[in-house]
Amino acid sequence: SQGFPKPQYQGSQSQGFSRPQSQGSQSQGFPGPQSQGSNHPHTMNNFGSSSSFPLPSINGFEGSPNTPSNSNVFTVVNGIQEFTLDLLSTFRGLGKRGNIIFSPVSISSLLSLLTLATNGLSRHEIEVALNLPTQQSSFDHHNQYEAILRRLNQNSQGLNISTSSRLFLEKSVPVYGSFTQKAADHYNCSVSLERFRDRPEQTMRRVNRWVTTATEGKITEFISEPFSPSTLFVAANTIYFSGDWETPFSEYFTGPRDFDTGRKIIKVPMMTNVFTAPHYYSAYINADIVSMPYVGGEFSMFIILPRESPREKSIKALENKLDTFLIEELISNMTSKQVSVSLPKMRMSMKSSLVDSFSQLNIQSIFSPITADFSELTNTRPLWVSAFLHEAVMEITEKGTVAAAVSAATLDRIGGYQRINVNKPAIIFIRDKVTGLPLFWTRLVKPDPISKT
Template sequence: MKLHHLILNIAVGFALTLAVSAERLPRSAAALAFSGNDFACDLYAQLKSTEGNLFFSPFSVSSALAMTYAGAKGDTAAQMQKVLRFPESQTETHSSFAALLKHFEEVNASKQAQLNIANSLWPQKGAPLLEDYLSLVRKNYGAEITSVDFVDDEPKTRKRINQWVEEKTQGKIQNLNEKPFNSTTRLVLVNAVYFKGTWLDTFEEDRTKKDQFFVWDDPPVQSSFMRQTNRYRYWEGSDAQFIELPYKGRELSMLVILPANKTKRALEKIEKRLSSKRIAQWRDKMKEQRVQLLLPKFKMTWGSTSLVEPLEKLGMQEAFIFEKADFSGMNGHRDLLISNVIHKAFVEVNESGSEAAAATEVLLWLGGMPKKPPSPPPVFRADHPFIFLIQDNATGCILFMGRVVNPKE
């Protein structure tokens, strides 16, 4: 039996606002967002051993794999459903994604932020996919479908897909596929997300000053710290401070989690506790108050990185094994397997707001008045490694997640 590839690309970017109520979403979509956050934390747990800065889009990875899951059967589907924290029903999974995507379309239409999400399929000419499968991904994921030639015109095909990703991410993800596609590639699936917006309260550039950022085992580095005192949702626990920075429209926000001390162990302790339930609990404890905030400007590109090993460790194994993988829901045959899952992400945070992009590629092979003066506001001084995430406030869906170990990298 000849071995063929199926490749799935995902590109993601983020900005700074949303404007749609969660009440307009089906409960199943809100449930998918919540369980998807558990997948986000599971994946973070697998990636946290990576040295230095970390940044990825769990929503991008989940979306791309959801389109692949749509063609999975048997044990392959069961493993993917469990690892990705999808509902037991395939129908519910895909309809819930459709509702989330509609929600994000409405956010983009509000003009408060740029939030563009696009999906596409690039099947090999002469290797037809089942109409039921194509109809499902068109209906639920709005996927564009374009036939290409991986066998005799690989360079042009790769360039065309890379250009699509670059266009959908406003140029932030370039050359996602640097290596040539194998001649047995039969399908490439691509998810692209771009998000850009503005802080609700922008920082004044003339207040940005250089200061020390403490890196764990290395000398401190000089970093540009943005500064302002304003009202933020804030909470301080015994081992960390939590602050939520809203974007214009208050529908998206950045949650920053700062360990109470500067040691590596302090950050690792928080990383071990990450879960959708824990994040929700932290956010519930946060109250709006005046906070003196110092946050470093940072910009990073993370990847391209293979996610095969992390996904295998989480329990998604059969999808990568020839003669065990079952993606017969795509083409009617058990001759496809995932050969790789590649993710690449970009983020920049500055005085005006944030911008980010990411890309993931999955390859499948055929095979009151106080009596005393008021107390000074608490100080949130992010001058040592911290965790941050971008969430849709309406659903709680984590769009992006990462940590800053060195803002100068």
């Protein structure tokens, strides 16, 4: 599965070229960020400030020389957790119905990258939306994002995760070398010089080819129309995740079953497996939560399944109750037990503009040619964000062999297991169990079936 957001910046080139103020400075008269605890509904600090994990060695991404061998990433992870639910609430507020899928880490890392390019109100609004604390230097959170991205980029048998960032720059616009260096150091971000002004269609194809390659062919034709000749800058980020189940399903037991969307009953190919997994039932939300680990055990898919019929209570009612404190409480109360899981074999995808959602999160300055301040990127004026697009795709299949599942079928005869039948709307998310980082978040309402082969 993949996530991919992309903003593009437009404006006209001005004459002259002067060095901006150093990173971390703010425009004159602009107050520093205030404490965010009172402004956000999700305020729990889920991890102790002393927690840390060793950074993995990632070929081709050594990071900046000042990156420590151990880095406390949990300040940023906490912020991404809260940002996930804040962004989800904007989808509800904007009347988004049906399936929702997005990658919190992809969206937030691109926003964080933009704070390297911005100053004043433009940067402040992003930092507040990402729930970044004010007592830390701005480069501390860039170091944390660097550590997170280094951890995510791993490729082993049964697990492939990769993140990519690229800046597509109009070659005639001067860009500060200090910005591109920091972007490369902290976000492994490469630079591609383009000719937006006189070759917009060719540039569109080049961006789409890069996206297709970075997402292993899962996202194609991301940009459907040529760029405007006034486009000067495109920042892109992708995340690709492919994981085999630690206990795979068997295609032998996949068959058509009913799925209740809340509006009608549809037939979907339903996979079934029995295995030992963490599980918990919460009476407060009247829902089960189960964790399905991928190979290696460090990343898992979590499913929150209401016990009520969707005709009695919509999935949005469950979403309204969720906050970071509750999610951590649910996960901490999970215990290992025998579970029987039935899950649709499906594909989920969503492509949308996030401008309206960001406006509800008070990220507004960067979208206005009057207020946008990209003075850490270039002295070109005006320069602002004209679009922020996100596309995510997730495919859920058996990812296993009949032999492996035959053993699971034998477990099906053991009594006393907990049945989790995802035959109605549910919340599904993929999470790094070591850090708590949410890679993907979905609201499943109506599966798009993948036919049994």
